[in-house]
Amino acid sequence: xxxxxxxxxxxxxxxxxxxxxxxxxxxxxxxxxxxxxxxxxxxxxxxxxxxxxxxxxxxxxxxxxxxxxxxxxxxxxxxxxxxxxxxxxxxxxxxxxxxxxxxxxxxxxxxxxxxxxxxxxxxxxxxxxxxxxxxxxxxxxxxxxxxxxxxxxxxxxxxxxxxxxxxxxxxxxxxxxxxxxxxxxxxxxxxxxxxxxxxxxxxxxxxxxxxxxxxx
Amino acid sequence: xxxxxxxxxxxxxxxxxxxxxxxxxxxxxxxxxxxxxxxxxxxxxxxxxxxxxxxxxxxxxxxxxxxxxxxxxxxxxxxxxxxxxxxxxxxxxxxxxxxxxxxxxxxxxxxxxxxxxxxxxxxxxxxxxxxxxxxxxxxxxxxxxxxxxxxxxxxxxxxxxxxxxxxxxxxxxxxxxxxxxxxxxxxxxxxxxxxxxxxxxxxxxxxxxxxxxxxx
Numbered sequence: 001x002x003x004x005x006x007x008x009x010x011x012x013x014x015x016x017x018x019x020x021x022x023x024x025x026x027x028x029x030x031x032x033x034x035x036x037x038x039x040x041x042x043x044x045x046x047x048x049x050x051x052x053x054x055x056x057x058x059x060x061x062x063x064x065x066x067x068x069x070x071x072x073x074x075x076x077x078x079x080x081x082x083x084x085x086x087x088x089x090x091x092x093x094x095x096x097x098x099x100x101x102x103x104x105x106x107x108x109x110x111x112x113x114x115x116x117x118x119x120x121x122x123x124x125x126x127x128x129x130x131x132x133x134x135x136x137x138x139x140x141x142x143x144x145x146x147x148x149x150x151x152x153x154x155x156x157x158x159x160x161x162x163x164x165x166x167x168x169x170x171x172x173x174x175x176x177x178x179x180x181x182x183x184x185x186x187x188x189x190x191x192x193x194x195x196x197x198x199x200x201x202x203x204x205x206x207x208x209x210x211x212x213x214x215x216x
Numbered sequence: 217x218x219x220x221x222x223x224x225x226x227x228x229x230x231x232x233x234x235x236x237x238x239x240x241x242x243x244x245x246x247x248x249x250x251x252x253x254x255x256x257x258x259x260x261x262x263x264x265x266x267x268x269x270x271x272x273x274x275x276x277x278x279x280x281x282x283x284x285x286x287x288x289x290x291x292x293x294x295x296x297x298x299x300x301x302x303x304x305x306x307x308x309x310x311x312x313x314x315x316x317x318x319x320x321x322x323x324x325x326x327x328x329x330x331x332x333x334x335x336x337x338x339x340x341x342x343x344x345x346x347x348x349x350x351x352x353x354x355x356x357x358x359x360x361x362x363x364x365x366x367x368x369x370x371x372x373x374x375x376x377x378x379x380x381x382x383x384x385x386x387x388x389x390x391x392x393x394x395x396x397x398x399x400x401x402x403x404x405x406x407x408x409x410x411x412x413x414x415x416x417x418x419x420x421x422x423x424x425x426x427x428x429x430x431x432x
Contacts, residue, residue, distance in 0.1 A: 123329075158407055161392065169384045169388075182373075
């Protein structure tokens with residue numbers, strides 16, 4: 001790539017190219033094994049320029065986590081039409097989640113595996129994204145309860161627990177789907193929807209699984 | 217503690233005391249912040265003795281992960297009576313899982329957070345334990361399908377996906393329960409059982425959540 005072309009490209013565009021390259025290398029090699037040389041080469045820039053723009057490997061990785069986390073939560077929000085019934089909203093949210101993680105496997109690897117595996121600072125970045133997803137799902141469960149036109153007797157704590165369970169299930173399933181050849185995003189979304197909605201739907205209708213009587 | 221008493225204690229017993237102390241410090245302080253000084257002090261031994269027995273901070277942490285992973289999977293297996301119907305087996309397995317993680321919050325923090333946050337070697341240790349739990353849950357789903365006395369039309373891949381989803385949900389919920397005052401192990405188990413069993417039960421009866429017709 002010639003020097004003239006390099007000079008003409010705005011900083012913001014070049015920075016995104018560096019982040020594209022970095023997400024790919026971090027996602028595929030892992031944080032420890034990823035080299036700044038390789039990232040610079042894939043981005044088509046010099047290594048000093050990467051350091052000039054992104055400062056350090058740690059800062060570059062943090063920038064990757066933030067960008068991928070923002071993109072994932074934005075994709076889920078954009079995929080959901082809030083005027084629809086709760087089950088459709090959940091279905092659309094799950095489809096958007098699994099479509100995004102399938103289309104960005106390196107980004108998902110950065111968020112789900114790499115960021116949680118290499119220190120508390122990075123893990124905290126992912127925890128913030130996760131909290132946003134949990135809040136989003138919590139709202140959906142509350143909407144579902146309201147639509148059921150009854151007080152479903154679901155205490156706030158139970159709703160919070162259900163949202164945590166659903167997000168944990170989605171994370172786990174996305175990692176599995178990306179690692180299992182032939183599993184589509186739609187199939188993964190349908191598996192979780194069947195699992196979650198049948199459960200939630202039954203709960204909303206007031207039927208609960210009853211623990212054995214002898215225990216208290 | 218006197219030198220005579222120290223000499224009399226068998227190595228295996230002393231090693232367990234060191235691991236007890238290490239799990240507590242690693243779980244509460246985090247892997248990076250944990251100091252070998254503090255671990256030795258809590259175990260009531262000298263720091264050189266910890267190094268003599270466990271070699272290094274990395275090896276000590278690996279030993280902690282292995283011990284806690286073995287204890288957790290053993291607790292789940294021991295909690296389940298295989299002669300019972302599938303829903304009872306799942307309930308007992310969930311109760312054993314949440315009881316163990318609630319009773320050993322430092323061990324669970326080591327497995328769920330610390331081991332995944334500090335490098336691929338440690339993460340691989342936890343992945344092995346997780347694979348064992350997924351296998352265990354997969355068998356339960358297969359048993360449930362058999363008990364439904366019908367071919368439930370659940371392909372092998374769907375069963376694998378359900379097991380991944382359930383384990384991910386349980387992990388997420390255990391972390392939340394331990395961090396939320398007043399949530400008991402039984403409540404966490406009941407929340408997930410309601411969520412999972414209603415969903416699985418409905419699936420086994422052949423009813424699935426139908427995606428909107430216009431999509432294929």
